[in-house]
Amino acid sequence: MFRRPAARLRQLAAPFLKRGALRTQTSGAEQAFRPNAVPKPFWSSSRVLLFTALTGTTTYFFGLNDDTPRFQLPWRGSARPRYASKHEMEKAIQELRFALGDDAISTDDDDLLMHGYSEWSSINIDQLPVAVAYPKCTDEVSQIAKICHKYKVPMIPYSGGSSLEANFSAPYGGMSIDFSFMDSIISLHADDMDVVVQPSVPWMSLNEEIKDSGLFFPVDPGPSARIGGMVGTSCSGTNAVRYGTMKDWVINLTVVLADGTIIKTRRRPRKSSAGYNLTNLFVGSEGTLGLVTEITLKLTVIPQDTSVAVVTFPTIRDAAAAASRVMRAGIPVAAMEIMDEVQMAVINKAGSTAKKWKEVPTMFFKFSGTKAGVQENVRLVKAIARGHKSGDFEFAVDAEEQKMLWSARKESLWSMLALRKEGDEVWSTDVAVPLSRLPDIIEVSKKEMDDLGLFASILGHIGDGNFHESIMYNSKDPKERAAVEKCIKDMVDRALEMEGTCTGEHGVGLGKKDSLMKELGLDTINVMKNIKGALDPHWLMNPGKIMDLPS
Known part of the structure; x- marks a missing residue:
């Protein structure tokens, strides 16, 4: 239970x-x-x-x-x-x-x-x-x-x-x-733009170690995430709108199967049509098919220029609509994030940046590329934002302020957790929907969340239709917990009604198995069970996650 x-x-x-x-x-x-x-x-x-x-x-x-x-x-x-x-x-x-x-x-x-x-x-x-x-x-x-x-x-x-x-x-x-002791960067192939790592390498440490090569690994979830877990949940992060998600950056895997057999899913070329795509079978499987012990990752070139900007909107729907228009216009933003007024207050209270921000719905933009390309993309996004009632763009003045500003966004959940009182818990979860439905679901979900009368916020990777709700509640109050649980369930069901998904990047785990069944149906889940049964007939690998054991 x-x-x-x-x-x-x-x-x-x-x-x-x-x-x-x-x-x-x-x-x-x-x-x-x-x-x-x-x-x-x-x-x-x-x-x-x-x-x-x-x-x-x-x-x-x-x-x-x-x-x-x-x-x-x-x-x-x-x-x-x-x-x-x-x-x-x-x-x-x-x-x-x-x-x-x-x-x-x-x-x-x-x-x-x-x-x-x-x-x-x-x-x-x-x-x-x-x-x-x-x-x-x-x-x-x-x-x-x-x-x-x-x-x-x-x-x-x-x-x-x-x-x-x-x-x-x-x-x-x-x-x-x-895997704490398996935290080594095994080999960097700078000319081939790839790197081989063990599962406990943090993505932030990886980028710090390889920065002198002029390359970086662009998938950027929470600051504490490590490569093995990122493979397991097929995570993404703020850069997904430009660079894609984890499945797009894994070349091959070394995997230990349930009986101890060691396999390698592919070799090192960036493309291959040799047999089944076993690499992507294991990416997102949450350890239910095997234990990943080595990962070969694609790398990409560090952009010539980067600019970070913040812009406010009168409502969360205006912000979401602007994001949808930016994507439809084909402007190659590096990242596009949204925070509601509550989350901006969290940033102010946590003191994550030197600046005090307006506590209204806010969009964070990251632009990267050549200097001329960045300037042109900023101009285009400004024009679209003005058409959706935006305020003025505020730009980070230097690289250090860019880092601080983006860190405030990246550490939003941690900042919220730091504000808990005795007995408080934070329920944080995510969904994703087709881009055209994003303004609708955010507006309705925000209203239902606000109606709880609790400390709750919306934020997310708005450029790819993925957003999160985080709600703080009193864990000692069963009625309060039940209300929060219903609010979250309604948000997930609404996403499924819009042809969305119950999880954009957090994975299924134990928490969303029922929602996954609604999303995919029994026949599809049974295909997953049959694949698992073929690789792990005794159901020893992370049992109970993604799907229930056979009964």
């Missing part, structure tokens, strides 16, 4: 806190994960969350006899898959520690909590992984998969941990596979 964690978890823990009845011991191997730890009260806040989350894991780990299958899943043409019993899970952990070393496998309380619960996510569950693995190379990932496959242990990949739809949660327990 999906729940917001804080209040619910503390409620579950209360009887045990009063009795002081439960204690655990930390083994020497587990202590290695906290070499500089100092004594602390046993019932820290993280342990409260941990224990109550483990009330769900208990059903998996302790609720049945050692050799009783945890799940019986019918599968077409084969025996029913089952997940590891307690005894089998313990044997798997022992074998992994023997194969990779004690430090490679953790059952530490804080590690389990970090890998099963996320303060960014709109959904969390009362369940944690049973252990966390820390591989250092593709061969070690293969060893982990072989042992997990042997004992039927679920495997959940973990990269940056910033996903919003419970994409890395562990609804069936199992092993979280954290």
Whole structure:
């Protein structure tokens, strides 16, 4: 059952806190994960969350006899898959520690909590992984998969941990596979304009490392995102209107399959018609088909000139309509973002920039290219904006102000989270619609959101029809949560009615499986299930994400 964690978890823990009845011991191997730890009260806040989350894991780990299958899943043409019993899970952990070393496998309380619960996510569950693995190379990932496959242990990949739809949660327990130690840039081929990286490389660090080559990687989601997670959700970001999304920039992948088999989806040319497009099969699969261990990415040339501008509009519909006209005119803007008056207030309160901005609907533009091209594009966009009642354009005066201004947009969700009071949660989600319907859906969704009377905002990548709602609410008030949930559901349903999608860039995870069914239909979902069944017949790879297990 999906729940917001804080209040619910503390409620579950209360009887045990009063009795002081439960204690655990930390083994020497587990202590290695906290070499500089100092004594602390046993019932820290993280342990409260941990224990109550483990009330769900208990059903998996302790609720049945050692050799009783945890799940019986019918599968077409084969025996029913089952997940590891307690005894089998313990044997798997022992074998992994023997194969990779004690430090490679953790059952530490804080590690389990970090890998099963996320303060960014709109959904969390009362369940944690049973252990966390820390591989250092593709061969070690293969060893982990072989042992997990042997004992039927679920495997959940973990990269940056910033996903919003419970994409890395562990609804069936199992092993979280954290790629933190696989964070190397393996090779840069500047003449070929590509780079090979491991999954835990942050996209921002990648661009910093390769900037002297005159090249950059243009896909730019949240600042904390890492390449592996970006592949998993097929993310995009502010540059998508000019450069496209993650699927457009991945040349090939090295993938470890459920049984430990290592495959490479393509070679290094930018184009190929050799066989099935397996690369794009794995992009966006959220780790449900395999574990990505190496990624070859296209790069592009850093533009000669860049200009960043901000312009206000009297209403959110005026701004959306202007954006639609800019796209229809074929003007090659580098990025085009929208923020409502609430989000502009968040920027002011967070102090993200030196300037105090008007708290009205606002568009952020980025122009890039040659100097002459940038000037011409600015002129054309100004003319369209004036036709939709815009204010004057304000331009960043230098590169540093450009960076600060764009960072304010990029960190909008983080800024909103920083304003939370005790007991508050932020529900943030996205949809995308055809460009012509964007003004309609934004106007209606904004009104419904404002009618809640809560601290809520709209922002988004308006140039490709993708926008986000972020709503802050009191997690201790069930009526308030229900109202927010209905508002979000109505927005998603409205997008589907407009031939849009339930998620433009956040992925499906646990949170949007029902919406995906509405969007694509049972027959299409069954095709996905059959593909998964062919690659992962025991449903070990990130089970429960994108689609439900067979029943």
